[in-house]
Each structure stands twice: as structure tokens, then as C-alpha cells.
Amino acid sequence: MTKEITILLLLLVCSTDAKMDIITSKQDIQVGDEFLLLCKAGGEGQITWQRDGEDIDKEFISSVDESSSKLVIKSATLEDAGRYTCLCDFENGHKDDVQTQIYVYEGPSFESTATYHEFLEGTDGAAPCRVSGQPAVEVRWLYGQESPSQGQNIRQLLDNTLVFEKVKRQDAGTYVCQAQIRGRPVSKQLSVSIVVNAPPTAHMKEEVKKVMAGPDSNVTLLCLVDGHPKPNITWSMPALYESGGHHQFNSDGSQLTIRSIVRDDHGEYICTASNKMGESSATAMLHVFEAPEVSLSVEVQNVSVGQSVAVACNVSGLPQPDLRWINKHNGQALDSPSGRIRVEGGVLVIDEIAPSDGGLYSCMAVGIIGNASRDVAIHTQPGPPPYLSVSSGPASVLFSLKTLPINGGTPISHFVLQWRQNADVQWQEVTVPASGNSDGLAVTSLMPYTLYTLRLAAVNAAGRGQFSDTNTVRTLGILGEPDSPVLLCDEMKVGGDSFFIPLKHTDNGDTPLLHYNLRYREDNDRAEWKEKRLSADVNSVGLTGLTFGSDYQLEIVSVNANGSSVPATFNFTTAAKPVRSSMTKGGVAGIVMVIFLLVFLVVDATCCYTNRCGLLMSISVKLFGKKVPELKEGDGATNGEVKMNGMSTPRGQRHHMEVQTLPSKEEGTLTEVTCDKASLTKHEKSQPDRNVPATDA
Numbered sequence: 289m290t291k292e293i294t295i296l297l298l299l300l301v302c303s304t305d306a307k308m309d310i311i312t313s314k315q316d317i318q319v320g321d322e323f324l325l326l327c328k329a330g331g332e333g334q335i336t337w338q339r340d341g342e343d344i345d346k347e348f349i350s351s352v353d354e355s356s357s358k359l360v361i362k363s364a365t366l367e368d369a370g371r372y373t374c375l376c377d378f379e380n381g382h383k384d385d386v387q388t389q390i391y392v393y394e395g396p397s398f399e400s401t402a403t404y405h406e407f408l409e410g411t412d413g414a415a416p417c418r419v420s421g422q423p424a425v426e427v428r429w430l431y432g433q434e435s436p437s438q439g440q441n442i443r444q445l446l447d448n449t450l451v452f453e454k455v456k457r458q459d460a461g462t463y464v465c466q467a468q469i470r471g472r473p474v475s476k477q478l479s480v481s482i483v484v485n486a487p488p489t490a491h492m493k494e495e496v497k498k499v500m501a502g503p504d505s506n507v508t509l510l511c512l513v514d515g516h517p518k519p520n521i522t523w524s525m526p527a528l529y530e531s532g533g534h535h536q537f538n539s540d541g542s543q544l545t546i547r548s549i550v551r552d553d554h555g556e557y558i559c560t561a562s563n564k565m566g567e568s569s570a571t572a573m574l575h576v577f578e579a580p581e582v583s584l585s586v587e588v589q590n591v592s593v594g595q596s597v598a599v600a601c602n603v604s605g606l607p608q609p610d611l612r613w614i615n616k617h618n619g620q621a622l623d624s625p626s627g628r629i630r631v632e633g634g635v636l637v638i639d640e641i642a643p644s645d646g647g648l649y650s651c652m653a654v655g656i657i658g659n660a661s662r663d664v665a666i667h668t669q670p671g672p673p674p675y676l677s678v679s680s681g682p683a684s685v686l687f688s689l690k691t692l693p694i695n696g697g698t699p700i701s702h703f704v705l706q707w708r709q710n711a712d713v714q715w716q717e718v719t720v721p722a723s724g725n726s727d728g729l730a731v732t733s734l735m736p737y738t739l740y741t742l743r744l745a746a747v748n749a750a751g752r753g754q755f756s757d758t759n760t761v762r763t764l765g766i767l768g769e770p771d772s773p774v775l776l777c778d779e780m781k782v783g784g785d786s787f788f789i790p791l792k793h794t795d796n797g798d799t800p801l802l803h804y805n806l807r808y809r810e811d812n813d814r815a816e817w818k819e820k821r822l823s824a825d826v827n828s829v830g831l832t833g834l835t836f837g838s839d840y841q842l843e844i845v846s847v848n849a850n851g852s853s854v855p856a857t858f859n860f861t862t863a864a865k866p867v868r869s870s871m872t873k874g875g876v877a878g879i880v881m882v883i884f885l886l887v888f889l890v891v892d893a894t895c896c897y898t899n900r901c902g903l904l905m906s907i908s909v910k911l912f913g914k915k916v917p918e919l920k921e922g923d924g925a926t927n928g929e930v931k932m933n934g935m936s937t938p939r940g941q942r943h944h945m946e947v948q949t950l951p952s953k954e955e956g957t958l959t960e961v962t963c964d965k966a967s968l969t970k971h972e973k974s975q976p977d978r979n980v981p982a983t984d985a
Contacts (some may be wrong), residue, residue, distance in 0.1 A: 289334075291728040308386040310374050316474050317364045319394040325359040327374030327386065334377040340370040364392045366422060366425070395421020396467030398478045407455040408565075409486040409516075416449040417465035417478065430464040430477075457516070460484035488515030488561035492572040500657070501606070502576045505549040509572050511542045511559030519561035526555030533757070549576055551606055580605035580653035580660040588665045590750045591641055598662050599636045601651035610657030616648040616663065636664075642669035643753065646697020668696040668754030669748035678759040682766045682849055683736040687729035693746045693753060696966075697888045700746045705731050706755070707742045722746070737854040765854065770846035771795040772856040773804060775829070787831040787840070799848040802826070811839035811859065835863035 329335055334358035337344040345361065351357050361368050369392035375385040377922040391881050399418045407413035419425050427448040429436055436442040452459055460482055468475035492817040493510040513519050521541040530537050531616040546553055552710040554576035560569045585600040603611045610633050624630050628639045638645055648670045652661040671694035687705060700722045706715040721728050734740060740761045745755040771794035780789040793801070801824040808831065809815040822829070822844075827843065840862065843855040895902035 305467055308374065308376060308384050309622075310372065310386050310388040311652055312388060312390070314751050315389060316391045316409060316469075317361075317368070318392060318474075319364055319366060322360070322362050323368075323388070325372055325374075325388065327357045327359070327780055327923045329355045329357075329374075329378070329384070330357055330374040331378050331380075333379055333382075336375045338375065339368075339374040340741060341373075342374075350980065366392050369796045382841050391472055392473055393422060393469045393472065395419070396425045396469065396476045397421060398465065398467065400475070401465065401478055401480070403479060404481045404483070406483045406485055407452060407459075409457055409484050409616065410454055413452040413455050413482075414449050415452075415463065415480050415482060416447070417467075418468040419465070420809070421467065421469060423901050424470040425467050425706060426465045428468070431461065436463065451756060455484050456517075457484050457486055458945050461756050469702075479965040484516060484718050485565055486514070486516045488513060488519035488520070488566040488568045489565050490514075490521075490559050490561040490568045490570040490842065492559065492570045494572060494573065495570075496573050497602050498575045498577065499549050501549045501551055501553075506545060506547045507574065509544045509546075509559075509574070510558055511544075511561070511570060513561040513568075515561060515568070516564050517563045517565075517567065519563045521559045522562070524560070526557075526560040527552045535935060543901075548575075550820070551576060551578060554606065567912070569802070573968075576606060577657045578604070578606035580609040580655045582653050582660050582662040584651060584664050585664070586661050590667045591793060591955045592751070593643060593669050593754075594640055596639045597641055597666060598638075599649070599666070601634050601662075603634075603651070603653035603660075605657075605660075606651060609653040609659075612654055614650045614652060615651050622649075630973060635700070638666070641666075641668050642706075643668055643970050646695065646750075648697070651910055666749065667695060667750040668702055669751045670694060670696045670748050672754040673744050673746060673756045676744060676756045678742055678761050680763050682764045683734050683735065683740055684730055684732040684763060685740060687731075687744050689729070695746070696748050696750055696753065698749045700748050702747050703729055704745045704747055704752060705729060705742070707731055707734070707740045708739065709735075709740060711741075719747075719779075722866065724918060731963070732921065734763050736763050738763050766851040769851040770799070770801055770853045771847045772853040773844055773846050774854055775858055776842070777785040779859075780860070782860055782862060784836045784865055785832065785834045786927050787842075787860060787862070788828065790824060790828045791844075791857070794846070796846070796848055799850055802847050802849065804844055805847055805852070806842070806844045808837060808840055808842040811841050834862050836862055838862055844864075 290921065298614075298935050306636050307330055309328045309330075310330065312324065313321070317323045325337075327335055327337070332354040337349050337357070337359050339565055348361060349357060349359050353926070357374065359372065362389040369390055371387055371389050373385050373387045381684050385541045397420045399420055401418045405415050409661050418426055419427050429444050429448075429450050434910070436444075436450070441456065442459065443451050445451060445452075447662075448465070450463060450465075463482055465478045465480060466475055467477075481558045490511055490513045490688060493512055497504055497507055497509065499507045507970065511521060514520055523529075523537075523541070523544055534547055536547065537543065542557075542558065542559075553574060555573055555574060557572045558569055559572075562568075580603050583602045583604075588598055589599060591597040592858075599778050601611060601613070604611050613636050615622060622629060622631055622636065624789070625632060630637050634651075636651070637799070638648060646666055648665055650661045650665045651660060653969075667722040669673055673693045675690055677688045677690075679688065685707065687703075692700065704717050704719055706717040708715050718731060731742065737759060743755045743761050745757045746753045774792035776790040776792055781787070791804075803824050804822040804826065805819065806822055806829060806972055807817045809817045828841075834840065839860070842858045842860070843857045843972065846853040892902040896905040
């Protein structure tokens with residue numbers, strides 16, 4: 289009150305207006321409050337106060353100065369309300385007055401009105417507002433800054449009660465009951481909280497989730513929860529809860545994040561929301577998939593041709609994938625449980641493996657989310673070379689493969705080339721790297737003009753394969769080789785256990801001869817060759833210690849730095865061993881005389897018939913008076929004639945010589961044979977003799 293009086297006094301002091309005026313701080317005065325009215329007359333005079341035309345007791349009135357007066361009511365009552373008039377009789381005889389209205393009120397008061405109400409969603413509810421005050425009080429409900437939605441499910445009764453019909457969740461909030469003194473700007477407000485309770489509801493944002501397992505795979509499940517009071521959220525899951533890493537929740541627990549998904553995370557996840565009104569649950573199904581994986585017992589398996597092999601395969605994944613075997617070479621699926629190549633419980637079995645079985649086999653895991661596979665390499669030895677042709681070269685043999693052998697599942701690294709001259713000796717071999725086009729497969733440094741048996745096999749990481757069929761080929765000579773030596777048959781001498789034949793040098797191939805290689809043996813397959821080396825300047829071949837009455841084979845070649853010549857071959861037969869006689873010298877002399885007589889008769893008869901001369905011709909002329917008729921050529925034969933069936937030839941021609949021997953003083957037999965068949969020169973031997981079988985070389 290003191291403050292209000294101070295303000296009025298200031299207004300009075302500061303005012304310079306001569307017009308009368310009543311100054312008050314407010315017109316609406318609450319019962320029990322003090323209020324002051326200040327009248328400013330604007331000039332000196334006598335000032336009086338009236339309320340509703342009646343004078344006011346002077347105890348409430350006091351002068352401020354000659355031109356001002358104040359009216360103070362210490363404790364206002366309802367009777368203090370009314371129209372207040374300030375009257376002034378000015379000293380100059382003028383009268384004037386001024387009026388103001390003062391309102392006194394009591395309240396509004398909300399008495400015992402409740403400020404909190406709880407309703408169950410869907411039911412009817414009421415929020416009364418009990419107000420008292422004087423003069424009359426008007427009541428109005430507000431929701432925010434506006435009135436509630438009248439005419440829908442909310443309405444205000446005459447007793448100022450706010451009624452909710454089938455209350456909704458959106459009806460919840462803070463409502464204001466506003467009480468105002470009718471006609472005056474005096475009001476009071478009371479906030480009333482309306483709470484609409486609702487049972488909890490829960491549902492999953494995604495009811496089915498699919499995710500791949502793996503350290504980098506994460507999944508989030510969101511549970512959408514509603515209800516009042518705010519529900520508490522709990523989870524149940526197929527795997528035990530792991531805090532801090534594998535399972536993570538947000539602040540209100542409505543969102544579950546699973547990191548580094550594993551197989552055990554597969555299953556149902558249940559979100560449960562609960563409050564005092566009840567509880568509700570929702571379920572999400574998490575499908576965890578594991579990428580198919582394949583494991584093999586081995587990745588590379590070497591197995592020999594004809595043996596068996598078994599490779600085990602295991603597949604895993606979620607869901608469990610199917611297991612299939614495939615031959616990657618031809619793309620054929622291997623699903624038969626029987627046969628030479630079969631699959632038994634995921635195990636690939638191959639019996640009696642062949643070179644064509646070698647290669648890559650793939651075990652596949654076939655699943656609904658993808659496939660996986662791993663290969664096993666089965667290696668076995670290569671197959672035999674097909675379509676192999678062999679051709680001769682200068683002291684060499686060339687192999688040609690039109691088609692490479694079956695490689696057995698791993699590349700052919702090289703070839704093994706073998707050769708030998710006859711079945712009694714071991715195979716010799718050389719290794720030649722595989723060039724990809726099978727060229728360059730050759731055996732070199734062989735003997736020229738020699739018959740060889742050859743074969744070939746391929747080799748890979750698993751070992752050597754089967755050899756090809758054998759081929760027989762005679763090598764060619766080398767340029768610059770010497771010619772074959774010439775055996776002078778007409779000067780040959782054969783004894784019972786000895787042999788002698790002169791040797792004639794031929795063209796040495798523009799390179800000095802190094803030596804001669806001689807070998808001989810009895811003419812049968814069981815006999816072994818005997819070899820001798822003769823110096824380059826030798827002029828004859830002599831053999832001793834031979835077997836009586838036996839056929840012999842002889843070969844001799846010239847050798848220089850460029851190679852060997854074609855063998856000069858010769859066959860001869862030794863005489864039978866002589867029988868020792870017990871005849872006397874007279875008997876021997878008689879035999880000699882008989883032989884001499886026979887020889888004489890043969891010579892004389894030959895002379896008679898061929899040249900019309902001799903003793904018989906003379907006797908015939910004397911007896912018959914005419915000459916003996918001539919003998920035709922070839923109609924006669926002589927004893928002691930040497931018959932030659934063969935000569936020395938270069939290209940393996942064999943000639944056989946039958947010798948009719950005569951007694952000698954030293955060894956009992958000695959025959960001298962003449963012939964004019966010489967070996968071929970190097971120019972003649974360049975053309976092979978096509979009439980000579982290869983097996984006679």
C-alpha cells in the first residue's frame with residue numbers, strides 16, 4: 289500500500305494540469321486489500337468525498353495539500369465497492385467534482401478441485417472444476433491456448449465439469465480450468481492433468497530377418513512399443529546374452545543389435561513390453577545363413593595306373609548344402625553310387641585308374657544362398673603315345689607324334705626314348721624335354737647303317753607312362769664317313785680252323801682312317817660276336833682258332849672322325865676236320881698215282897673235246913680217222929672246281945661260299961679262292977638297297 293501511495297503522490301507533484309482528477313493504482317480490489325484514492329483539484333479549495341452519493345467518514349480522508357486529498361481504505365470489503373466522487377469548493381466560488389468506480393471482489397477460489405485424473409483408454413471420465421467467488425464467477429476449460437474439442441468426445445457440463453467419453457490416448461495432457469469474475473478482468477487458473485492409461489503393445493518392425501554369418505556381419509532388431517505408463521522392455525533370445533560386445537541395446541531397450549553373427553544366433557527373438565496395465569510380446573525370426581564351405585581330404589593325389597584312389601569331401605553351411613562331384617575335364621556330374629568311378633557318401637572312388645582319369649575333379653556345395661567348390665588334382669602316369677612314327681636319319685632316329693599322349697592329369701614334362709640293337713642287350717635311353725608340339729624327339733650318336741629297335745614313353749609328375757609299340761629302323765650314314773673296305777675274294781684262303789683274306793683300302797671320306805672294327809661269329813643265333821680292332825694300315829684279315837666245318841659271319845667297317853662305313857659282310861665255311869689214315873707209304877704213293885692218272889685223263893679229255901688235241905685225240909684219229917665231236921659249253925664238269933655263292937657287299941648283302949678243299953701238307957686242307965665282287969663305294973651306298981630285308985643287316 290505504501291508503494292501505491294508513493295506513486296500517487298509523485299503523480300500529484302508532477303501533474304501541472306488544473307483539471308480535477310482521481311488517481312488510483314487499480315480499480316479492482318480484492319477483499320481485505322488496502323486501496324487509496326487521490327483527488328487532485330487543480331486549485332485551492334475545500335475537498336470532500338462521497339461513495340454512491342453518500343459522504344464518506346472523515347476518518348478515511350486526509351489532506352495532502354491545499355489542492356489535493358486522499359482516501360485510504362485499510363481492508364476492503366464487498367461494501368467498499370461503488371462509485372467514488374471527489375468534490376471541491378474553490379476559493380473563487382467555483383465548484384467542481386470528479387468520479388471513479390471501484391470494484392471489490394472475493395475469489396475466485398477452486399476449493400478442493402483435483403488436479404490429477406487417470407482414465408483407462410476407451411472408458412468415460414470426468415474432471416470437475418469447483419469454483420467460488422463474488423461477484424459471480426464464470427468458468428472456462430482450456431487445452432493449451434484453446435478450448436477443448438467440444439462436440440466430439442469432450443464436453444463441459446453446467447457445473448463446470450469436463451467430461452470425456454471413451455477417452456483416447458490423444459486426450460491425455462494438461463487442461464486448464466479458468467475462473468473469471470464476471471465482467472471484470474479478474475481471473476484465476478488451475479491446471480488439471482489428464483492421464484490416459486493404455487495396456488502395452490509391442491510389434492517388430494521386421495518380423496523376419498535374413499543375415500549371413502561372419503565377423504563383419506551385424507543385424508539390428510527394432511521392437512516398436514506403445515502403452516501408458518511407458519512399458520518396460522525385455523528380450524528373450526536363442527543364445528545367451530553377452531553384454532558389451534555381441535549383444536547391444538539402445539537406451540530404452542527397444543533396439544537390439546547383434547554383432548559378428550554366428551550360427552547360434554539363428555532363431556526367435558521375443559520382445560516383451562509390460563506396465564501396470566499388462567504386457568505384450570512380439571517375435572522376430574532371425575535366419576542365419578552360413579556360406580557353403582568345402583573341405584577335401586587331399587588336394588593333390590598321385591596314383592599309379594591300375595590302382596584305386598579315394599578322395600573324401602565334406603560340405604558345411606546353413607542351411608546344409610548339397611554335395612556334388614564333377615569331372616572338370618568334361619563337365620560330367622559324378623553321382624552314380626556304383627561303377628568304376630562312383631561317389632559313396634561324399635567320397636569319390638576311382639578303381640583301376642587309367643591315364644584318361646587323371647585331371648581335376650571338383651567337389652561342390654550347392655545351397656540356397658550360393659555355391660562353393662574345391663578341386664582335387666588326381667595325377668597318374670601318361671598313356672602310351674598314339675600314332676607314333678619313326679624315321680631314320682644320319683646315325684640317328686627321329687620320333688614324330690601326331691597326337692600327344694593322354695597326360696594323366698598333369699602336363700607331360702619330358703619323353704624317354706629307348707633303343708637297342710637286339711633283344712639280348714639292355715635298353716639304352718635318353719630323356720628329351722617335352723616341347724609342346726612333339727618336335728625334336730630324336731636319338732642321336734647311333735651307329736650308322738645299323739638296325740635298331742626303338743620305343744618311346746611320356747613322363748609327368750606322377751612318373752613314366754606306358755611305352756609305345758616297338759619300331760625297327762636302320763640308321764643312315766653320316767656325311768664324310770669312309771667307304772666300306774674291299775675284301776679281295778680271289779685271294780682268300782680258308783683252312784680248317786683259319787681264315788685269311790686280303791683287305792683293300794677305299795675312299796676315307798676326306799678324313800684319315802682311325803682304325804677298322806672287325807667282328808665275327810658262327811652263323812647261328814646262339815653264337816656271340818667276337819670283336820677285334822685293326823689298325824688303319826692293315827692290309828689283310830686273318831683269323832685262327834676257328835671251328836672245323838662251321839659256317840661263319842664276318843663284318844668289318846672303316847672308322848674315321850666322322851663315323852663308320854657300311855659294314856662289309858662276308859660268309860665263309862671252314863673245312864671239316866681231316867681223318868688220320870694208317871696207310872703205308874706205298875699205299876699213299878698208289879693213291880697219288882691214281883689221282884695223277886685221273887687228273888691226266890681229265891685234262892687230256894678236256895683238251896680233246898675243246899681243242900681237239902691231246903693223247904686221246906691222237907688215238908681217236910688213228911683208230912677212227914676223224915676228230916672227236918666238240919663238247920657244248922656247260923655240258924661238262926671238272927673235279928676240284930671251286931664254286932662261289934657269295935661276294936663281299938656293302939649294304940648287308942650276304943654271300944655264302946662253299947669250298948671244296950684239297951689236301952695240304954700242313955693242315956690237311958687249303959683252298960685258294962678268287963673273286964672279283966668288291967664292296968660298294970660311298971657314292972653307291974648312299975642309295976639303300978630296297979631288296980635287302982632289314983633283318984639281314
